[in-house]
Amino acid sequence: MPEAVKSAFDDELLDVLCQIVGDRVTTAAAIREQHGKDESFHACAPPDAVVFAQTTDEVSRIVMACAARDVPVIPFGTGTSLEGHVAALHGGVSIDVSQMNEILAVNAEDLTCQVQPGVRRKQLNEHLRDTGLFFPIDPGADASLGGMTATRASGTNAVRYGTMRENVMSLEVVMADGRIIRTARRSKKSSAGYDLSRLFVGSEGTLGVITEVTLKLFGIPEAISAAVCSFGDMESAVNTVILTIQSGIPIARIELLDAVQMDACNKYSDLNYPVAPTLFFEFHGTENSVAEQVKQVQNIAGELGGTDFSWARKAEDRSKLWQARHDAYYAALALRPGCKGIATDVCVPISRLAECILETQVDIRDSGLIAPIVGHVGDGNFHLVLCVDPDDADEMVRAEDLNERMVMRALAMDGTCTGEHGVGYGKIGFLEAEHGEALSVMRDLKHALDPKNIMNPGKILKV
Numbered sequence: 519m520p521e522a523v524k525s526a527f528d529d530e531l532l533d534v535l536c537q538i539v540g541d542r543v544t545t546a547a548a549i550r551e552q553h554g555k556d557e558s559f560h561a562c563a564p565p566d567a568v569v570f571a572q573t574t575d576e577v578s579r580i581v582m583a584c585a586a587r588d589v590p591v592i593p594f595g596t597g598t599s600l601e602g603h604v605a606a607l608h609g610g611v612s613i614d615v616s617q618m619n620e621i622l623a624v625n626a627e628d629l630t631c632q633v634q635p636g637v638r639r640k641q642l643n644e645h646l647r648d649t650g651l652f653f654p655i656d657p658g659a660d661a662s663l664g665g666m667t668a669t670r671a672s673g674t675n676a677v678r679y680g681t682m683r684e685n686v687m688s689l690e691v692v693m694a695d696g697r698i699i700r701t702a703r704r705s706k707k708s709s710a711g712y713d714l715s716r717l718f719v720g721s722e723g724t725l726g727v728i729t730e731v732t733l734k735l736f737g738i739p740e741a742i743s744a745a746v747c748s749f750g751d752m753e754s755a756v757n758t759v760i761l762t763i764q765s766g767i768p769i770a771r772i773e774l775l776d777a778v779q780m781d782a783c784n785k786y787s788d789l790n791y792p793v794a795p796t797l798f799f800e801f802h803g804t805e806n807s808v809a810e811q812v813k814q815v816q817n818i819a820g821e822l823g824g825t826d827f828s829w830a831r832k833a834e835d836r837s838k839l840w841q842a843r844h845d846a847y848y849a850a851l852a853l854r855p856g857c858k859g860i861a862t863d864v865c866v867p868i869s870r871l872a873e874c875i876l877e878t879q880v881d882i883r884d885s886g887l888i889a890p891i892v893g894h895v896g897d898g899n900f901h902l903v904l905c906v907d908p909d910d911a912d913e914m915v916r917a918e919d920l921n922e923r924m925v926m927r928a929l930a931m932d933g934t935c936t937g938e939h940g941v942g943y944g945k946i947g948f949l950e951a952e953h954g955e956a957l958s959v960m961r962d963l964k965h966a967l968d969p970k971n972i973m974n975p976g977k978i979l980k981v
Contacts, residue, residue, distance in 0.1 A: 525590055527567065528587075531584070531589060532545065534583045538583070539569055539580070542617075543567055543568070543569045543570070547564070549568050550565055550567070550612075553592075553597070553604060554612075555604070556600065556604050556605070557599065557861075559861075560943070563605035565610050565611055569614065570616070570617050571617065572617050574690060574730065577615070577729050578692045581693075581694065581695075582696030584611050585970060589610050589611060590608045590609060591972055591974070592611070592612045592974050593612075595662030595664050596659070596660070596661050599940065600939045600944075602943045602944050602977075607975065615634070617636060618634040618636040620633070621645050624651075624735075626651060629651065629734060629735045630733065631646070631653075631732070632731070632732045633663055633730070634730060635662060635665070635728050635729055638661065638662055639653060639663060646735065650737060650738055651737060652735065652736060653733060653736075654736055655671060655685055656673040656675050658843075658847075663731050664731060667682050667731050668719075668722050672894065673938070674771045674894055677894065678896075681938070682720075683716065683720065685734045686731060687706075687732040687733065688700060689714075690728070690729045690730035691727065693967065694726060694967060694968040694970065694972055694973050701717075702715050720940070722942065725963070725964065726967070726968075739802035740803065741801075741803060741807075743800070743812065743829065743831055744771075744799060744800045744829070744830040744831075744839055745800075745812070745829050746828040746839070747796065747824045748791065749794060749795045750795075750823050752872075754795070754823045755796070755797055755824075756872040758818055758819050758822050758824060759895045761822075762818055763896055765814065767815060769799060769800070770800045771840075772797060772798070772800075772894075773799075773843055773894060773895065773896075774891070775846065776795055776879070778853070779846055779850065779890035780795075781853075782890060783845070783849045785853075786842075786849035787841065787845055789842055791828065792825070797824075800836070800840075847859060851903070854905040859903050860904040861904075862924070862925075862936075863899060863939050864924055865897065865933050865937030865938075866933030867898060868898045870898075874927055875891065878924050881920055881924065885917075885919070885920045887917060887920060888904075888905040889903065889920065899937035902921070929951055929952055934952060941978045946980065961981065
């Protein structure tokens with residue numbers, strides 16, 4: 519972790535914050551520590567204070583008070599990020615938006631909704647259930663929609679429905695000087711000016727604080743069917759994915775788990791699938807279209823040595839299957855009790871996916887580490903969970919080397935250092951290799967919008 523720098527936070531600022539939000543500000547050590555660490559292995563860096571905001575106006579006044587004193591501001595949703603996004607590397611004020619959790623409007627005819635940033639994805643889908651609509655982006659964790667927007671999250675449904683980048687229509691954002699802006703209207707398309715919405719999607723709180731999100735919605739499919747298929751080797755499983763995507767089959771989810779991960783999931787989630795490279799599929803559509811998709815994918819899998827599909831047609835069976843996939847991280851950690859998990863991901867063009875995964879498997883074997891592979895391979899994205907002892911210096915060096923080799927391999931294949939985890943400060947060192955001179959343009963944007971560098975400093979860019 520970068521060396522912490524003491525902020526200018528003082529009792530005067532604390533008094534101002536109390537005037538803005540009353541008793542919804544705290545300097546209690548336990549709450550500060552909770553807000554200084556996410557789900558990753560990165561060390562805790564607590565803020566000087568935590569403020570629980572309830573309105574956009576409060577966020578604006580908090581940011582103005584901090585800007586006047588050059589005190590950092592770190593937005594906080596649920597803390598489920600994976601690259602140290604919420605760590606207060608320079609101290610400052612954590613603005614917790616979890617109490618800004620109202621669903622402001624559902625425009626069913628337009629297939630859109632407007633939510634505050636603290637609304638969680640499961641909360642939104644529960645609210646939408648009786649409308650026949652749903653929000654498809656599913657990163658696994660029950661994350662806040664503001665946080666998902668800030669980290670450009672995706673997940674298991676991305677192969678069909680896209681990521682947060684494609685599903686955010688407009689944002690309300692508090693800028694670094696306290697100004698409140700709206701990035702776009704609700705119309706489906708526009709060619710009026712710069713696309714500011716895309717600028718803030720994935721900005722990780724480094725350009726402003728998101729206080730409202732307008733999202734696309736989708737109709738709940740008439741028919742949904744899920745299946746599991748095992749393969750004799752990873753190459754056959756990955757080639758099944760590639761052929762499925764290249765054939766234009768509109769599959770909703772297609773997830774890869776290697777044999778190590780399947781063994782972990784069987785034990786952790788009480789499953790009984792073969793311990794082998796495995797694909798989880800889900801098909802959405804009408805009864806006829808789902809049947810057609812299934813037939814096409816079965817033919818492809820069969821030609822590549824896939825076993826017969828094991829079906830999960832009932833809602834409760836599908837839920838158990840996908841919960842097991844979402845619990846893959848914790849299942850991996852259970853393979854080595856007491857270990858810590860380093861979760862990392864890359865994404866490559868799908869034509870290079872098999873090559874990237876197979877070469878990474880060789881590196882894992884050479885490292886001697888436990889590092890299951892799991893991924894949203896329908897869009898070329900896969901993850902490792904490196905199960906390590908952080909007190910073992912040699913093991914940590916091997917883990918860092920393995921991660922770096924995987925990232926640099928992905929970049930050499932015209933891929934990215936992170937498909938969905940984001941940069942935070944955990945992957946900040948890879949950005950220059952990925953973006954080159956474009957990084958200077960990002961830095962110029964950061965300087966222009968946040969000249970005092972108070973918005974989540976130390977993340978994405980070194981300023």
